[in-house]
Amino acid sequence: MFKQLAIFAGLGIITMNASAQAFEGKVKNGKTEEPALVMVYNYPQPIVENAFVAKFTDNQLTGSLNKDFRLYPNAVIPEISKSKLDYYFKIDPTAKEKTTVYMVMHGAGDIEGAELLGSRGKSFLENMAAEVKRSHNITNIRKQETLLVEEEEILASLQKEQKELEEKLAANKAKQEAQQKIVDSQKMMLNDLKAEIN
Secondary structure, eight states: OOEEOOOOSOOSOOOOOTTOOOEEEEEEETTEEEEEEEEEESSOHHHHHHHHHHHHHHTTOOOEEETTEEEEEEEOOTTTOSSOEEEEEEEEEEETTEEEEEEEEEEOSOOTTGGGHHHHHHHHHHHHHHHHHHHHHHHHHHHHHHHHHHHHHHHHHHHHHHHHHHHHHHHHHHHHHHHHHHHHHHHHHHHHHHHHTO
């Protein structure tokens, strides 16, 4: 059975400063609170979640969603530890453009670098800011690509409409020219008839 590592010195929630650093705090898990590393990202929850899922997919880690937590059991996150740990992530939208990520680590036995897990975990969460920004940029690129496709379709529709109108105008002009010949012929016939009675 896994028992929680004692990796946190003080468990009081430390307010984050302006440099967006990870800090030690607590997260509610069912009816109990657990010590966790906490990081606030200035992006919406789907952006942050995509970044974390992409990161773990790149590292070939398979997770599952368990209530409010993403669980990665027996996982190795090299930036934190080369030993297998159970990682729990809660990705919580705290405002429209802010998301709080809580990371809980469980393990047992001889954990490589156990005394550094807290600081490495904080560094991991802080370094994820670049991945979150990348996720945000990719999302914006996809939105822009979709918008561009829609605008290109509107332009293509207008160009098609113009072509159809130009074809109608060309057909109309040909009909006008043919009709003008008929009108000219009828005028000549009328003039000839008038000439006969004079």
